[in-house]
Amino acid sequence: MAIIQIKGVAKQYGKVHALHSIDMTIADQEFMVLLGASGCGKTTLLRIVAGLETATTGEVWIGEKRVDKLAPKDRGIAMVFQNYAVFPHLTVYENIAFGLRMAKMEQKEVDRRVERTATLMHIEGLLKRYSGQLSGGQRQRVAVARALATEPQVLLMDEPLSNLDALLRMEMRAELKTVLAESNTTTIYVTHDQVEAMSMADRIAIMNGGKIVQASSAVEVYRNPAAHFVGSFIGNPPMNFLTADNSGDGFWQVAGVRVKGPDTSQKSIQFAIRPEDIVVHGKSGDGSTASEGAFTAGVRILEPLGSHLLASCKVDDQLFRVVLNSDAEVQPGDTLQWSPQADRVRWFDPETELALSTV
Amino acid sequence: MSEAHRFGSGPVQAAGPWSRYLFTGAVVVLCLWVLVPIYLLLVNTLSSPEAVATYPKRALPEFDTQSLAFFMNYAGVGQALWNSIKVATVTMILSIGAGAPAGYALSRFDFRGKDTFRVLVLMTRAFPLPLLALPLAVLYIRIGLDDSILGLALVHTTLALPFAVLITFSLFSGIPIELEEAAWTLGCNRFQAFIKVILPLVLPGIAASAIFAFVISWNEVFAAAVLTIEHRTLPAFLLQGLAESPLHLKFAGGAVLVLPALLFIFLVRKYLFSMWGIANR
Amino acid sequence: MYPRSLPYLLLLPSTLFLCVFFLYPFGLVAWQAFVTDTGQFTSEFFVEMKSHWKFNTAFTNTILLALAVVPFQVCLALYMATLVNGMKRGRDLILYIWTIPLGISDLAAGIIWLAIFEQTGFLNSMMQGMGFIDQPVSLLSYQNTGMIFLAILLAEVWRATAIVLVILVAGMGLIPKEYYEAAEVFGAGRWKRFTKITLPMLKPSLQTAMILRVIMAFEVFAVVVALGGTNLPVLMGEIYTWQFDLQDANVAAAYALVILLISISCTLLIMWGLRTPKEARV
Numbered sequence: 001m002a003i004i005q006i007k008g009v010a011k012q013y014g015k016v017h018a019l020h021s022i023d024m025t026i027a028d029q030e031f032m033v034l035l036g037a038s039g040c041g042k043t044t045l046l047r048i049v050a051g052l053e054t055a056t057t058g059e060v061w062i063g064e065k066r067v068d069k070l071a072p073k074d075r076g077i078a079m080v081f082q083n084y085a086v087f088p089h090l091t092v093y094e095n096i097a098f099g100l101r102m103a104k105m106e107q108k109e110v111d112r113r114v115e116r117t118a119t120l121m122h123i124e125g126l127l128k129r130y131s132g133q134l135s136g137g138q139r140q141r142v143a144v145a146r147a148l149a150t151e152p153q154v155l156l157m158d159e160p161l162s163n164l165d166a167l168l169r170m171e172m173r174a175e176l177k178t179v180l181a182e183s184n185t186t187t188i189y190v191t192h193d194q195v196e197a198m199s200m201a202d203r204i205a206i207m208n209g210g211k212i213v214q215a216s217s218a219v220e221v222y223r224n225p226a227a228h229f230v231g232s233f234i235g236n237p238p239m240n241f242l243t244a245d246n247s248g249d250g251f252w253q254v255a256g257v258r259v260k261g262p263d264t265s266q267k268s269i270q271f272a273i274r275p276e277d278i279v280v281h282g283k284s285g286d287g288s289t290a291s292e293g294a295f296t297a298g299v300r301i302l303e304p305l306g307s308h309l310l311a312s313c314k315v316d317d318q319l320f321r322v323v324l325n326s327d328a329e330v331q332p333g334d335t336l337q338w339s340p341q342a343d344r345v346r347w348f349d350p351e352t353e354l355a356l357s358t359v
Numbered sequence: 360m361s362e363a364h365r366f367g368s369g370p371v372q373a374a375g376p377w378s379r380y381l382f383t384g385a386v387v388v389l390c391l392w393v394l395v396p397i398y399l400l401l402v403n404t405l406s407s408p409e410a411v412a413t414y415p416k417r418a419l420p421e422f423d424t425q426s427l428a429f430f431m432n433y434a435g436v437g438q439a440l441w442n443s444i445k446v447a448t449v450t451m452i453l454s455i456g457a458g459a460p461a462g463y464a465l466s467r468f469d470f471r472g473k474d475t476f477r478v479l480v481l482m483t484r485a486f487p488l489p490l491l492a493l494p495l496a497v498l499y500i501r502i503g504l505d506d507s508i509l510g511l512a513l514v515h516t517t518l519a520l521p522f523a524v525l526i527t528f529s530l531f532s533g534i535p536i537e538l539e540e541a542a543w544t545l546g547c548n549r550f551q552a553f554i555k556v557i558l559p560l561v562l563p564g565i566a567a568s569a570i571f572a573f574v575i576s577w578n579e580v581f582a583a584a585v586l587t588i589e590h591r592t593l594p595a596f597l598l599q600g601l602a603e604s605p606l607h608l609k610f611a612g613g614a615v616l617v618l619p620a621l622l623f624i625f626l627v628r629k630y631l632f633s634m635w636g637i638a639n640r
Numbered sequence: 641m642y643p644r645s646l647p648y649l650l651l652l653p654s655t656l657f658l659c660v661f662f663l664y665p666f667g668l669v670a671w672q673a674f675v676t677d678t679g680q681f682t683s684e685f686f687v688e689m690k691s692h693w694k695f696n697t698a699f700t701n702t703i704l705l706a707l708a709v710v711p712f713q714v715c716l717a718l719y720m721a722t723l724v725n726g727m728k729r730g731r732d733l734i735l736y737i738w739t740i741p742l743g744i745s746d747l748a749a750g751i752i753w754l755a756i757f758e759q760t761g762f763l764n765s766m767m768q769g770m771g772f773i774d775q776p777v778s779l780l781s782y783q784n785t786g787m788i789f790l791a792i793l794l795a796e797v798w799r800a801t802a803i804v805l806v807i808l809v810a811g812m813g814l815i816p817k818e819y820y821e822a823a824e825v826f827g828a829g830r831w832k833r834f835t836k837i838t839l840p841m842l843k844p845s846l847q848t849a850m851i852l853r854v855i856m857a858f859e860v861f862a863v864v865v866a867l868g869g870t871n872l873p874v875l876m877g878e879i880y881t882w883q884f885d886l887q888d889a890n891v892a893a894a895y896a897l898v899i900l901l902i903s904i905s906c907t908l909l910i911m912w913g914l915r916t917p918k919e920a921r922v
Contacts, residue, residue, distance in 0.1 A: 071548060072544045099545035102551070103546055390734065393740055457653035458654055461653070464650035484848075490879075497889060580745060585880070621743060631810075632735075632809055632813065
């Protein structure tokens with residue numbers, strides 16, 4: 001129940017810049033996911049908000065309070081750790097009650113809260129056990145219950161699901177989403193798993209090299225990547241990029257085809273399209289007439305993935321992936337004729353790596 | 360840490376019965392090599408003073424406590440025993456008291472000078488520490504610590520402190536920092552988190568390293584002999600009388616020195632290996 | 641989130657302690673060895689030490705003992721460690737038995753082996769029982785320094801192999817077993833696995849163990865006194881004699897410097913001989 005404001009937060013370890021001046025506001029009760037590859041600074045940023053690490057410069061505000069000089073205990077936060085950090089010498093009950101006891105809450109209230117959160121996380125039967133007697137998934141639940149029991153203004157989660165196996169992770173993902181939707185906390189959730197990010201987040205902040213590259217809704221980062229990095233990081237398979245050479249008047253030469261694009265004076269930019277936004281007309285030489293201005297792609301490798309068939313091709317000697325129907329009759333060596341869905345084509349500036357508007 | 364099946368015990372073993380016998384034989388011989396001398400000392404200790412001096416020796420004890428009784432009532436033994444316990448206890452308290460905070464700092468913080476401190480601790484290994492007793496003997500006379508329990512305990516602490524630092528370092532490193540961080544986010548300050556979360560988890564290990572410090576002091580002979588005259592510890596007392604005292608006295612004294620050590624090693628056995636695993640680094 | 645001074649505060653007690661009781665006394669001992677009570681710089685204490693008839697024997701004996709004991713111990717401990725690691729059941733029990741001497745002081749070890757080697761001891765009794773001798777032989781007399789040497793050697797090997805074993809077993813525990821499995825798949829036998837994987841990866845542990853043991857070997861004292869009295873002089877025993885019986889702390893300090901010197905040179909030698917480049921560590 002608080003807005004989080006991050007103002008100009010930077011972190012330097014010696015000469016290494018882990019975070020470059022980050023500015024971000026997270027709305028009240030928003031679920032914000034920090035997404036990025038390992039070493040991008042997402043966990044550092046989370047730990048700075050938690051107070052486990054000190055920013056080199058910048059401010060952190062939670063609600064009306066500036067907290068970056070406060071100890072973690074005074075920030076009104078709770079945190080769920082990647083390895084759960086369930087105290088091994090305490091029972092599940094005492095683990096969940098830990099924060100409440102530190103707040104000197106009455107026993108009756110402690111009982112009530114422990115019971116409520118334990119029920120919420122479906123661990124009411126395990127209250128007397130020790131962490132050594134629990135499975136990974138159960139420990140995960142205890143860790144979340146312990147964080148929620150303190151009814152924090154801000155809930156911070158550091159890759160909470162990454163130590164679970166795939167099936168359990170999917171189950172917990174859905175469950176966490178429900179539970180967190182009911183608790184009115186503002187959440188920052190760190191993950192390197194884009195599916196997790198997209199399925200849970202209100203907003204995703206994609207980080208790279210200590211910077212936030214884009215912070216938008218899942219659909220927005222997928223459809224309209226703000227930078228080359230986002231396009232190549234989000235989506236499996238990621239976006240295709242082809243070099244486009246300026247042929248004047250806002251037209252670009254892409255793999256031998258003239259395409260209308262942004263009207264800039266640069267010599268060459270990048271043409272981008274997602275693999276599933278490609279319309280395949282047929283194979284060269286099978287009699288079907290290629291439509292005027294169609295692209296060609298030489299099929300190299302085919303990967304049948306069940307729901308679809310992924311073809312890795314070469315277009316103008318650049319790697320190019322196409323998603324086909326799983327029953328498409330294609331062989332390696334074939335040449336596909338294709339064209340992009342016009343409204344899905346994106347353009348990027350190769351120098352700034354940022355998206356170019358077409359208008 | 361399960362260290363069983365470390366190697367040499369791969370899934371398929373082509374070794375025949377002979378190599379199996381050889382293996383078992385070697386293990387048994389080595390066990391006997393360790394145990395028989397201790398057993399023989401105990402035979403002597405549990406025999407009457409006359410039997411200790413007779414020849415040839417029998418391989419079984421008489422279960423006669425006269426030698427032991429004689430030893431325990433021998434002038435100065437009780438006092439020496441009591442001095443040993445006092446020195447070892449002070450050593451234990453000092454080395455854990457100074458060593459554990461250092462171990463914690465090494466395991467939890469990155470700071471300038473960390474490596475210098477580690478070198479200082481590791482350097483103690485490359486020096487023959489009992490020699491410290493020589494200059495300190497002179498110094499102690501000047502500051503009035505000569506022939507005192509505390510003076511000797513301070514030297515013994517120098518012996519035990521590096522171990523205490525390294526063992527506690529490995530103990531604290533074995534506890535995920537996230538446990539502490541979780542406690543901070545749940546309303547603890549650093550000190551509370553240490554008391555409520557870290558301490559209960561490391562206490563058995565701390566006890567083991569305390570026992571280790573106790574044994575180091577209990578066994579030390581050279582510094583004890585150099586630094587004390589009236590307040591001799593048991594090893595120093597035995598060493599001093601080694602030339603004159605009768606055999607049964609020596610053996611009973613040896614047994615009294617050995618037995619507590621056996622018990623201590625049994626108590627700390629779990630920690631011996633993990634602590635050296637880290638100390639190698 | 642902590643004050644910058646916190647780690648230093650935590651280190652303060654032990655640092656102070658080591659400075660006062662470790663660094664300072666070693667400075668002091670050097671001072672004592674070179675400077676007279678009146679503040680005169682001199683080498684007379686070394687001359688006195690060197691010219692004493694026992695110095696050469698004590699020096700040689702100490703070095704010889706170390707040379708005989710340490711390599712033997714390292715090999716024995718290596719063998720014991722591989723035995724333990726090949727064990728399926730009873731590993732903990734065997735390890736406990738083998739590490740028992742760890743808790744036994746050098747004095748106690750000397751007394752234990754005295755029970756075996758003294759004139760009416762178990763060794764004589766056994767030899768008589770088997771008919772090798774008719775009457776007890778004085779094994780540890782001053783005419784028989786070879787036997788005293790052997791007794792000390794056995795007592796030292798018996799007592800101090802445990803510490804090497806502990807260090808090596810701990811070190812072997814750090815070697816991932818996948819390396820052995822990989823070597824086995826590529827056809828390496830037991831011996832090849834030992835020489836190509838165990839030994840090289842055990843170098844840091846071997847280094848620690850050998851430094852520790854060599855230093856301890858130069859400090860050998862109570863075992864020698866218990867078994868040989870003054871019949872087999874060693875450096876540490878001479879220090880004790882000069883400090884106590886002859887009441888000459890300066891010459892004792894000169895002796896101490898000799899031990900210090902050989903200890904440090906051996907440490908450096910071992911560190912150099914068993915060095916592992918930083919990039920090649922596990």
